[in-house]
Amino acid sequence: MKFRKLTAVLLAGAMASSLALSGCGDRIDQDAVGATIGDQEISIGYMNFVAHYTQINYDSIFVSYYGEDYWTSESYTDDDGLTMEDTVKEYVLEEIELECLLEAHMEDYGVEITDEDMEAIRAAAEEFMSENSSAAISAMGAAQEYVETYLYYETLASRMEDAIYDDAEAQATEQLSIEDYSRRTFSYIEIDYSDYTDDDGETVSYTEDEIAAFQESAAEFAASAQAGEDFDTLADTYGYTVSTYSYGEDEDSEEDGGFSDAVIASADTLTAGQISGVIEGTDCYYVIRLDSEDDEEAAQSALETAITELADELYTEVTDGYQEESDFEVDEDQWAKVKFSKLFTIDDGEDDDSSVSAE
Numbered sequence: 001m002k003f004r005k006l007t008a009v010l011l012a013g014a015m016a017s018s019l020a021l022s023g024c025g026d027r028i029d030q031d032a033v034g035a036t037i038g039d040q041e042i043s044i045g046y047m048n049f050v051a052h053y054t055q056i057n058y059d060s061i062f063v064s065y066y067g068e069d070y071w072t073s074e075s076y077t078d079d080d081g082l083t084m085e086d087t088v089k090e091y092v093l094e095e096i097e098l099e100c101l102l103e104a105h106m107e108d109y110g111v112e113i114t115d116e117d118m119e120a121i122r123a124a125a126e127e128f129m130s131e132n133s134s135a136a137i138s139a140m141g142a143a144q145e146y147v148e149t150y151l152y153y154e155t156l157a158s159r160m161e162d163a164i165y166d167d168a169e170a171q172a173t174e175q176l177s178i179e180d181y182s183r184r185t186f187s188y189i190e191i192d193y194s195d196y197t198d199d200d201g202e203t204v205s206y207t208e209d210e211i212a213a214f215q216e217s218a219a220e221f222a223a224s225a226q227a228g229e230d231f232d233t234l235a236d237t238y239g240y241t242v243s244t245y246s247y248g249e250d251e252d253s254e255e256d257g258g259f260s261d262a263v264i265a266s267a268d269t270l271t272a273g274q275i276s277g278v279i280e281g282t283d284c285y286y287v288i289r290l291d292s293e294d295d296e297e298a299a300q301s302a303l304e305t306a307i308t309e310l311a312d313e314l315y316t317e318v319t320d321g322y323q324e325e326s327d328f329e330v331d332e333d334q335w336a337k338v339k340f341s342k343l344f345t346i347d348d349g350e351d352d353d354s355s356v357s358a359e
Contacts, residue, residue, distance in 0.1 A: 028141070028337050035093070035335075037100045037328045044334040049146040051092045051338050052139070058088065059344040071340040085340050093330060099153040101322040102160040109163035113156055121151045139342060161315075168314035172307045181306060183248045183298035186267050186288045187231050189240040191218055194283035218278045218285040227275045231289045244291065246298035254282075263288060 030045025071085040125147035226234045252258030260281040270290035279286040
């Protein structure tokens, strides 16, 4: 059985830790309808549980950094004026909506939740409820039904994500060819003469004489017969660091984040094993050796990266398409009652039998 990573981490962390709570909860009619999607009604009780369960993970990290008021503090609002509470609650709604949409398309990908899965889900939910104190259960708004539903949707979403992504990856693999990602690979040394900060925090610039000495050293290196025979060893002798770089016709310009245009132009003129002269970059000098005119390993790696990127795009197209057709509606009055007015802290227990408690 496979739960999504976040679920597994939170369940394991909660059942092996001590949870202290402060503050008072808001009055919520758990059976009231908090949202609808199609003919499906989602209780505000379930939505409240998911929200507070998500909150635990944030509180365990951020309270120590940002203080106890970080959920509603104006100091942590975003550019749209949304507080951390607003932002996380929006994320929770998006997750609930997406999981319902994924459930509606299970048959499209042959995904199912078996009786065996449900037995495992029930067992996990029962363990969660029994291992936690009644105060902690109340503070989280947890119930056996909600925990089961949460684990059901997390399991379903994980399988649907895998199935959709596998399909997208298959489409990407069909569309892309390794011939489109041929790569040339070179080794290079870089002598940087840009400004630097000294031990006193002062900005220091190299003198013209120092820069000229760097260029002379680079020229001497490039002219050495050993550079072509053993580039790495010679570089070590000079105190240079050797790096490698692979590029193809899809190489971005230097302005767009690619390697130095001057270096790429020089590499294009070389055959395997040849050494360049000194190449002037931006506040630096390069010397390169072309290692391969057709690096099959680098090409395969570039192809795999391209497939992953295209598969990600195709996956997003599918899920965005689901959401564009969604009729998910939230009862804003009910949802407004869900507040992160109490803080959750997770403390490591002294033994392996420690469980969640609430104060």
